[in-house]
Amino acid sequence: MATISRYMNRNAPVSQEAGERISQVMMDLNYTPHAAARHLATRRTQTIGIVVHNIHTDFFPPLLSGVEQVVSENQYNLLVATYKASETKNQPPLGPHNTDGMLVFADCLSDEQLTQMCIIKFPLVLLYRTPPPYLKIPFITIENKAATCKLIDHLIEAHDRRSIVFLRGPRGQEDSNWREQGYISSLEAHGIPVRSDLMLDGEFRGPSAYLSIKNLIAKNKSCFDAVFAGNDDAAMGVLTALQEAGLRVPEDVSVVGFDDSRLTPFLNPPMTTVRAPTDEVGRVATRQLFNLLQEIPVEQEILLPTEIILRRSCGCVHELVPAL
Amino acid sequence: MATISRYMNRNAPVSQEAGERISQVMMDLNYTPHAAARHLATRRTQTIGIVVHNIHTDFFPPLLSGVEQVVSENQYNLLVATYKASETKNQPPLGPHNTDGMLVFADCLSDEQLTQMCIIKFPLVLLYRTPPPYLKIPFITIENKAATCKLIDHLIEAHDRRSIVFLRGPRGQEDSNWREQGYISSLEAHGIPVRSDLMLDGEFRGPSAYLSIKNLIAKNKSCFDAVFAGNDDAAMGVLTALQEAGLRVPEDVSVVGFDDSRLTPFLNPPMTTVRAPTDEVGRVATRQLFNLLQEIPVEQEILLPTEIILRRSCGCVHELVPAL
DNA sequence: CCTATTGAAGTAACCGGTTACATTAAATCA
DNA sequence: TGATTTAATGTAACCGGTTACTTCAATAGG
Numbered sequence: 001m002a003t004i005s006r007y008m009n010r011n012a013p014v015s016q017e018a019g020e021r022i023s024q025v026m027m028d029l030n031y032t033p034h035a036a037a038r039h040l041a042t043r044r045t046q047t048i049g050i051v052v053h054n055i056h057t058d059f060f061p062p063l064l065s066g067v068e069q070v071v072s073e074n075q076y077n078l079l080v081a082t083y084k085a086s087e088t089k090n091q092p093p094l095g096p097h098n099t100d101g102m103l104v105f106a107d108c109l110s111d112e113q114l115t116q117m118c119i120i121k122f123p124l125v126l127l128y129r130t131p132p133p134y135l136k137i138p139f140i141t142i143e144n145k146a147a148t149c150k151l152i153d154h155l156i157e158a159h160d161r162r163s164i165v166f167l168r169g170p171r172g173q174e175d176s177n178w179r180e181q182g183y184i185s186s187l188e189a190h191g192i193p194v195r196s197d198l199m200l201d202g203e204f205r206g207p208s209a210y211l212s213i214k215n216l217i218a219k220n221k222s223c224f225d226a227v228f229a230g231n232d233d234a235a236m237g238v239l240t241a242l243q244e245a246g247l248r249v250p251e252d253v254s255v256v257g258f259d260d261s262r263l264t265p266f267l268n269p270p271m272t273t274v275r276a277p278t279d280e281v282g283r284v285a286t287r288q289l290f291n292l293l294q295e296i297p298v299e300q301e302i303l304l305p306t307e308i309i310l311r312r313s314c315g316c317v318h319e320l321v322p323a324l
Numbered sequence: 325m326a327t328i329s330r331y332m333n334r335n336a337p338v339s340q341e342a343g344e345r346i347s348q349v350m351m352d353l354n355y356t357p358h359a360a361a362r363h364l365a366t367r368r369t370q371t372i373g374i375v376v377h378n379i380h381t382d383f384f385p386p387l388l389s390g391v392e393q394v395v396s397e398n399q400y401n402l403l404v405a406t407y408k409a410s411e412t413k414n415q416p417p418l419g420p421h422n423t424d425g426m427l428v429f430a431d432c433l434s435d436e437q438l439t440q441m442c443i444i445k446f447p448l449v450l451l452y453r454t455p456p457p458y459l460k461i462p463f464i465t466i467e468n469k470a471a472t473c474k475l476i477d478h479l480i481e482a483h484d485r486r487s488i489v490f491l492r493g494p495r496g497q498e499d500s501n502w503r504e505q506g507y508i509s510s511l512e513a514h515g516i517p518v519r520s521d522l523m524l525d526g527e528f529r530g531p532s533a534y535l536s537i538k539n540l541i542a543k544n545k546s547c548f549d550a551v552f553a554g555n556d557d558a559a560m561g562v563l564t565a566l567q568e569a570g571l572r573v574p575e576d577v578s579v580v581g582f583d584d585s586r587l588t589p590f591l592n593p594p595m596t597t598v599r600a601p602t603d604e605v606g607r608v609a610t611r612q613l614f615n616l617l618q619e620i621p622v623e624q625e626i627l628l629p630t631e632i633i634l635r636r637s638c639g640c641v642h643e644l645v646p647a648l
Numbered sequence: 649c650c651t652a653t654t655g656a657a658g659t660a661a662c663c664g665g666t667t668a669c670a671t672t673a674a675a676t677c678a
Numbered sequence: 679t680g681a682t683t684t685a686a687t688g689t690a691a692c693c694g695g696t697t698a699c700t701t702c703a704a705t706a707g708g
Binding site for chain 1: 378
């Protein structure tokens with residue numbers, strides 16, 4: 001038995017002959033080692049987990065895809081769970097009991113839950129959020145504020161927009177706050193007053209954004225000339241609401257998003273947005289996590305750059321054909 | 325120890341007092357049971373797996389999302405792996421050793437691999453494929469042929485298209501074959517000859533579709549007046565190629581897709597396509613798998629209906645605003 | 649030639665739960 | 679009241695591997 005184990009793990013010498021017999025018998029019996037037994041004995045699950053809010057918005061696929069890529073390169077398994085601490089009293093479905101480490105998206109886990117996991121030294125990497133100040137957890141974020149600021153600058157300077165609606169993301173999500181800061185600082189830099197009646201909920205989702213814009217239009221159709229949608233998903237909802245109201249994009253209203261998700265160049269009109277390297281976030285974060293697992297020192301903080309992408313929805317002439 | 329186990333699994337009476345002590349201590353110690361130990365003892369992993377080709381195309385998110393929903397309703401874990409038997413010699417990353425059952429997308433696993441798993445009675449449900457005739461594995465498919473046929477009928481009858489390009493999906497994927505059958509039978513029903521020079525590779529992916537159309541245009545710009553793209557992803561590639569060549573959609577060329585993925589109504593022009601209940605496939609399949617796990621008899625074969633959705637890309641007037 | 653080292657394989661404890669079986673006390677029954 | 683059932687708990691084997699420790703033979707070193 002021990003020899004077999006040593007053969008399979010190649011962690012001690014095994015005679016040629018024994019090796020051949022083992023591999024022969026393994027073939028004959030169609031043997032695969034029982035993962036649970038191995039996990040139990042080694043205390044390693046060869047599995048990492050990722051906790052996200054949901055899977056079906058355009059935002060997650062590239063993230064998951066990046067994660068999955070690195071995970072399979074490392075011959076690990078990937079457990080995917082949807083969970084949001086603020087919406088349930090259940091324990092998180094993933095943790096030390098079934099994974100070796102975890103990627104945590106934004107506010108899926110509460111500060112207390114993170115603290116618990118830190119106490120037991122459970123390897124974590126945070127995506128799109130910073131840890132509470134008393135915890136040392138590596139995290140990956142993207143440049144939100146500067147990009148948003150530039151985008152708003154562009155609306156103001158290039159397209160002479162002054163009444164720019166800002167759609168917030170979900171409360172408690174840092175990206176949303178930074179984008180708000182960028183919005184405000186751009187307005188202030190241009191001496192434009194920040195109007196709270198133009199700052200609405202969007203929740204980074206189409207339906208919610210749609211409703212916000214629809215309500216705004218119901219109150220006063222011409223009180224705004226541009227919309228920063230929060231993200232691309234919300235931007236789609238904005239387009240719908242504007243179209244319903246007979247407002248033209250970009251002639252009457254400029255619309256800009258965030259993420260540069262795969263479909264933005266195909267929208268009508270093609271959407272001006274901020275390119276965020278979502279798949280790269282997934283890859284980098286997963287590599288960080290694997291480093292943690294091997295106790296290789298990791299950078300505490302990684303900030304990935306973003307870049308504004310001008311297309312037609314802000315008012316720019318845009319003759320480029322969508323890239324694939 | 326046994327009492328604790330019984331308390332946690334509630335499968336034998338435990339005194340009130342003992343129960344309280346246990347739960348108290350569990351809180352104090354911040355105890356979570358070790359999944360691997362449990363798996364080893366019970367021979368159940370409380371985990372199901374899904375094998376797909378990749379995650380990042382628009383097709384998979386709704387599928388995964390549907391699966392994940394049912395999985396978490398059942399308090400199970402979900403292992404996600406990308407794998408394609410035809411592209412590697414490695415063993416599949418998922419199987420009896422780490423899951424209780426598996427969902428298998430299309431041709432991710434080979435017939436031999438399926439056979440192996442059947443021999444050991446490993447619960448499987450197939451997505452978008454039928455099992456080889458000698459295996460009894462429940463499967464979920466969608467109505468491909470009739471829908472494609474109707475869509476081609478529509479191009480011919482409503483828009484007077486005669487030279488309709490057909491972009492194939494990946495070889496070995498049944499959906500693609502059925503769609504081809506639908507295409508052919510519609511042409512035949514209208515007495516239009518089936519031209520092999522109009523049947524090109526698309527692989528259900530944008531870049532591939534783009535190249536096929538680009539090549540075709542290079543040969544003869546006006547040899548076709550419509551494109552059935554195979555799926556929506558490919559349709560996006562088609563749009564790009566046409567746009568580059570200065571061909572207008574739908575005036576010069578009608579373009580239609582398949583799937584009705586989330587973005588199709590937002591494309592420019594909004595895409596005529598076939599609505600496939602992808603998330604429902606995920607849910608239904610997962611429910612089937614859970615039935616198998618509990619040895620509840622399941623339907624061997626489930627065929628979900630599809631429905632054609634007319635928008636502007638085929639030439640129909642389309643005033644509806646995209647729904648969210 | 650004797651000892652130290654190395655290669656290969658065996659032995660058994662251990663990982664952390666589950667569960668069949670045994671035990672004991674309390675409750676029910678005739 | 680004694681016999682039987684039921685509730686609650688204890689005991690220990692077991693799930694299927696890993697690995698520290700041991701054994702033994704072959705080889706190298708002095």
